[in-house]
Amino acid sequence: MESRPGYHRGGGNNITWGDSPALPGAQGRRRKQPPRPADFKLQVIIIGSRGVGKTSLMERFTDDTFCEACKSTVGVDFKIKTVELRGKKIRLQIWDTAGQERFNSITSAYYRSAKGIILVYDLTKKETFDDLPKWMKMIDKYASDDAELLLVGNKLDCETDREITRQQGEKFAQQITGMRFCEASAKDNFNVDEIFLKLVDDILKKMPLDIMRNELSNSILSLQPEPEIPPELPPPRPPVRCC
């Protein structure tokens, strides 16, 4: 049983968050046991102004063989991601709305069901930092009181273009009860995925031990994946082929 947090990622890469070095043997140790289902599930949203410009993992794969048609033309709605922390396996359902055009495109229902909220600004673009109070208004209005908040200054790799100091970011977060702060750089492999670990760790630390059971996961499961807006469905027809 690992006593320190570890991040087991698909593909066999072990990235540990914190001071401990990666454990190459850890993946091998797990292979002997059947994979266990998730211990519980959390909903997380990422918000922030247009222009926060997170460099996604995808950009490193400039492989012409594959077409990101789905991403570029249709757009990603949400993702399921799994992290392991403190010996628990946690499924995250993540809505990443940062950088989307319409400020109000994110409905109140997204905020309400989120256990974690990551608020991103671009530390090379002052206007994205100046927008933060606008996002905080939405959080104050719609988010649950016990949602864990994390402020992230993105683009740490662009130090020469920095417009917002680390102190400015820290100071903003200090004004808000319980809000944590960090700076990130997708380019240097310290990307938003590691941010999730920090956020989930904070959520886990707050949870009383007797709640860490499947009862909790069941109650979170009862939340609809989409916000509680009834979709307008077309009349039912036999599902054969799509398109």
Added chain:
Amino acid sequence: MRMDETLVSADGKNSRAVLCQRCGCRVLSVGTATLAKRELLLPSMKKKSSLADESNPDTELLVEHWLVHDMFTFENVGFTKDVGNVKFLVCADCEVGPIGWHSLEEKSNFYVALQRVRHE
């Protein structure tokens, strides 16, 4: 493409983990999905040339899929926005896709096309 029989274990579940073809991100763990045969038309995953012709169609008819009934069964997966009443599944890390299909009319069915993934 014929299904490799070693992909399905005695209990009818996937005997190997399902990974993204491009980046290796884990989509499904062992023993979490059943094999389903269903004709689904998915947009092409490979980059099409500027001239789409018969050898480079926009869509592909795929028949063999891994089926799960709960989206939280996935280790990692992305869902596109709605295309009509369908969401496509993509890799959660590199966002390549579509690797799968989900109809909003069938809330409990999530399909991952065998040909769009690789197996550990």
